[in-house]
Amino acid sequence: MLVLGIESSCDDTAASVVSDGRSILSSVVASQIDFHSKYGGVVPEIASRRHIEVIAPVIAQALRDSNVKLSDIDGISVTRGPGLIGSLLVGLSVAKAIAFAGKIPYVGVNHIEGHIAAISLCDDCPAFPFIALVVSGGHTSIYLVNNYGDCEVLGQTKDDAAGEAFDKAAKLMGIGYPGGYIIDSLAKDGNRNLIAFPRAMKDSLDFSFSGLKTSLVTMIKKYGRPFSKEDLPDIAASYQEAIIDVLVDKTFKAAQNTGVSSVVICGGVASNSRLREKSYEMARDKGMKVFIPPTAYCTDNAAMIAALGYHFLKTGRSDPLNLNAVSRWPIGGKTKS
Ligand code: KG4
Ligand code: ZN
Numbered sequence: 001m002l003v004l005g006i007e008s009s010c011d012d013t014a015a016s017v018v019s020d021g022r023s024i025l026s027s028v029v030a031s032q033i034d035f036h037s038k039y040g041g042v043v044p045e046i047a048s049r050r051h052i053e054v055i056a057p058v059i060a061q062a063l064r065d066s067n068v069k070l071s072d073i074d075g076i077s078v079t080r081g082p083g084l085i086g087s088l089l090v091g092l093s094v095a096k097a098i099a100f101a102g103k104i105p106y107v108g109v110n111h112i113e114g115h116i117a118a119i120s121l122c123d124d125c126p127a128f129p130f131i132a133l134v135v136s137g138g139h140t141s142i143y144l145v146n147n148y149g150d151c152e153v154l155g156q157t158k159d160d161a162a163g164e165a166f167d168k169a170a171k172l173m174g175i176g177y178p179g180g181y182i183i184d185s186l187a188k189d190g191n192r193n194l195i196a197f198p199r200a201m202k203d204s205l206d207f208s209f210s211g212l213k214t215s216l217v218t219m220i221k222k223y224g225r226p227f228s229k230e231d232l233p234d235i236a237a238s239y240q241e242a243i244i245d246v247l248v249d250k251t252f253k254a255a256q257n258t259g260v261s262s263v264v265i266c267g268g269v270a271s272n273s274r275l276r277e278k279s280y281e282m283a284r285d286k287g288m289k290v291f292i293p294p295t296a297y298c299t300d301n302a303a304m305i306a307a308l309g310y311h312f313l314k315t316g317r318s319d320p321l322n323l324n325a326v327s328r329w330p331i332g333g334k335t336k337s
Pocket of ligand 2: 111115136137267268299300
């Protein structure tokens, strides 16, 4: 079964063709970083306008790369939410238009579940149930995943997402956007134990990153001048360690509490080299197994959306053309129709 995936929930416009939910025939991602970097974050109005400009060429490219004609596509899977409403509507409307014109069934799927489904595109993929840490610019949650579309929330952030904590820190330090990748790179040459940034909510599976950000603000105020080039690696490494410590600790605690030995880490922050290193170390120590998609399938992409949609489309599910986009859609929560 050939599924065309379409993703436009935030600032990446993506399309992909995936065969039988496993094999990626093409994956095209048009990044908008250059359009948002001067603002230090995603500007929703700019994002939705840019999606409109590039979505048709991105889909055409995905079909060309996969050597597949639109008439060969058996189903369309599109991100319905959560995300920026103006951005979501572009992808959803295009998916509906193609579905209607080509008489192709389509489904609107959850972006967070899409991140989790990215692991099903890998050769090494765990059986259900597994624990999933979804950690990105908009989400930081731990789930017990029983099946596609069947998850239980075990812990989630009470304020900022981990990716946001990276991006806001980079903005405060004046080192650019998006912050996660820049801090990760700087941290490689820094001492991660130099500054004791706080680790919040130690006895819970929930997260809080706002205190961490505040402690960086306080430190910057005390410093009284911009950080020097020599200081930045140590600050980046110590700050990063405070985020990675709690992510890894809570995720493996969740696995232990539920008696599940497979852990999936996914979402944009799963590209982080220290998170990868520390998770593999922890899994080894605890006799568990950790699964992390390649970085291209950790950050937003449409292959993960196609992979997820395949599991619904193959059961004959097809959504109606009046389906709405939903900006907030927690897994397991109720969606507005
Ligand atoms: O999944 P994603 O592409 O978009 C959302 O759904 O949010 O995640 C983007 C987030 C950004 O906050 C970005 O700074 C973070 O992922 N990120 C990283 C790294 N690469 C991307 N954070 C830490 N280390 C990285 N190497
Ligand atoms: Zn995402």
